Amino acid sequence: MTSQFDAGLYRWITDLAGRTPQPVDDTVRFFSDYGLGLFAVLMLIVWWRARPAGSAAMAAALAVPFTVVVAFLVNDGVKAVFDEQRPCQTMHTVTVETCPALGDWSFPSNHSAIAAAAAVGLLFADRRLGLRLAVPLALLMAASRVWIGVHYPHDVVVGLLVGALVAWPVSLLAPRAAPAVDRLRATRLRPLVHALRPAAE
Numbered sequence: 001m002t003s004q005f006d007a008g009l010y011r012w013i014t015d016l017a018g019r020t021p022q023p024v025d026d027t028v029r030f031f032s033d034y035g036l037g038l039f040a041v042l043m044l045i046v047w048w049r050a051r052p053a054g055s056a057a058m059a060a061a062l063a064v065p066f067t068v069v070v071a072f073l074v075n076d077g078v079k080a081v082f083d084e085q086r087p088c089q090t091m092h093t094v095t096v097e098t099c100p101a102l103g104d105w106s107f108p109s110n111h112s113a114i115a116a117a118a119a120v121g122l123l124f125a126d127r128r129l130g131l132r133l134a135v136p137l138a139l140l141m142a143a144s145r146v147w148i149g150v151h152y153p154h155d156v157v158v159g160l161l162v163g164a165l166v167a168w169p170v171s172l173l174a175p176r177a178a179p180a181v182d183r184l185r186a187t188r189l190r191p192l193v194h195a196l197r198p199a200a201e
Contacts (some may be wrong), residue, residue, distance in 0.1 A: 006154050010146065013153075015093075017095075017149070028147050029096050032141065035115075035144070036115065038137055039119075039122070039137065043065055046061045046064065046122055046125045046126045056175035059178045060121075060124055061125045063125070067118075067121040068118050070166055070167075070170060071116070071162065071167055074162060075109075078107075079108060084106045086106045088100075088149045089102060094149075095148060096147065097148035100150060108162055109159035110159065112155070116142075116160040117167040120163070121170070121171050121174075
């Protein structure tokens with residue numbers, strides 16, 4: 001499948017990237033390639049903050065990585081159905097990133113889906129961190145995939161939607177796993193799901 005309805009916008013963005021100073025492009029490319037690791041750091045922060053909180057909060061924190069995996073699998077399934085080639089393959093534009101090989105499908109963007117799922121999960125687990133960091137990072141991740149030339153704009157928009165739509169119900173249901181967290185707090189895994197408070201003097 002080849003999509004051209006937003007090809008003009010894609011070409012405008014990649015042309016702008018081509019006129020941008022190299023250090024800026026290098027920074028965007030590095031973030032686009034490795035920025036998903038920032039969401040892992042945010043997940044660890046949310047997990048740590050949830051340890052002294054209730055079991056429902058811990059369940060929400062632990063659900064975030066599970067949500068990301070589910071969103072990736074769903075998005076990858078959609079990607080396999082549409083078989084859209086990368087725009088840098090079909091349009092032969094000069095791009096910041098080396099163009100992926102033929103058969104490495106473009107629609108929807110896995111990076112965008114993963115980022116959106118992580119952002120929604122983090123938003124449910126820690127509203128302030130989600131709004132201030134996770135959501136902006138997800139939007140920047142999606143934009144960066146177009147900037148470096150490996151996705152059409154519609155690829156990243158749909159990727160964001162898929163990730164968010166998968167993460168929303170999973171995150172809503174996550175607090176129902178609180179009884180499972182309670183059971184973990186009664187095992188040797190207690191330090192992982194509960195912060196030990198110092199004894200009162």
